[in-house]
Amino acid sequence: VDLIVEGLAPAPPGWLGTHVVVAGLRGRRTRKRWFVGVVAVPLSPVLASELDSADVTFETCRAGGAGGQHVNRTESAVRVTHRPTGISVRVESERSQHQNKRSALIRLAEALTRRTAERDAAAASARRASARFVERGRPVMTWTLGSEGLVQVEVHERAS
Known part of the structure; x- marks a missing residue:
């Protein structure tokens, strides 16, 4: 499960690390503990839908081939x-320069989208x-779930 919180520049102090969630009252069953790792992950800086005209350079040249x-x-x-990224796209499929510009911008947006998707996939994999290496011994916070949805939070001080 990914929890994305927007608007926070750095993570609040004391939130990064292992959190323990304890389900206290579960009928006749024993207490259940879950360990959750909290990490800060930077978001992708480039979105293909936000192409800035100052970041794009157009060059015209003669098309090759029959004609x-x-x-x-x-x-x-x-x-x-x-x-910013150095990605370049060349289009010469139409006879009109204006149509080729439109097609080139669409292809550039697709290339940026692919690049962003690959970067996001790599970040998700990381x-x-x-998440496989959650430290189970020294939690930074313990969340105890009680009856009727009451939550008790205990913050643990960690010596650096």
Whole structure:
């Protein structure tokens, strides 16, 4: 389970580490304890839907291939480069430079989306790997669930 809290720059002190959740009253059953690891994960900085025109460079050039005199004389091919990431896309499929610009921006947005998705997948994999190593001996907080949904929180001081 991922809990994402927006608006907090650094994590509040004392929240990172192992938390223990104790279900106190469970009828005739014994007490149940769960160990939860809390880590801070930075969010992806680049979203494909937020392309800034200052970050994009357009270059025009002549398209290659068949087409005769029209292709040889007009600069209808477009190369779009996203400066912060260095991703570049070249489109020469249409005869019009304006249509190629539109297509190039769409392809650039798709490339940025793929890159962001790959980065997020790698971060999720790292989170899952770090969750396997929850330190069970020294919790930073203990959450005790009581009857009628009452919660008691105990904060443990850790010596650095």
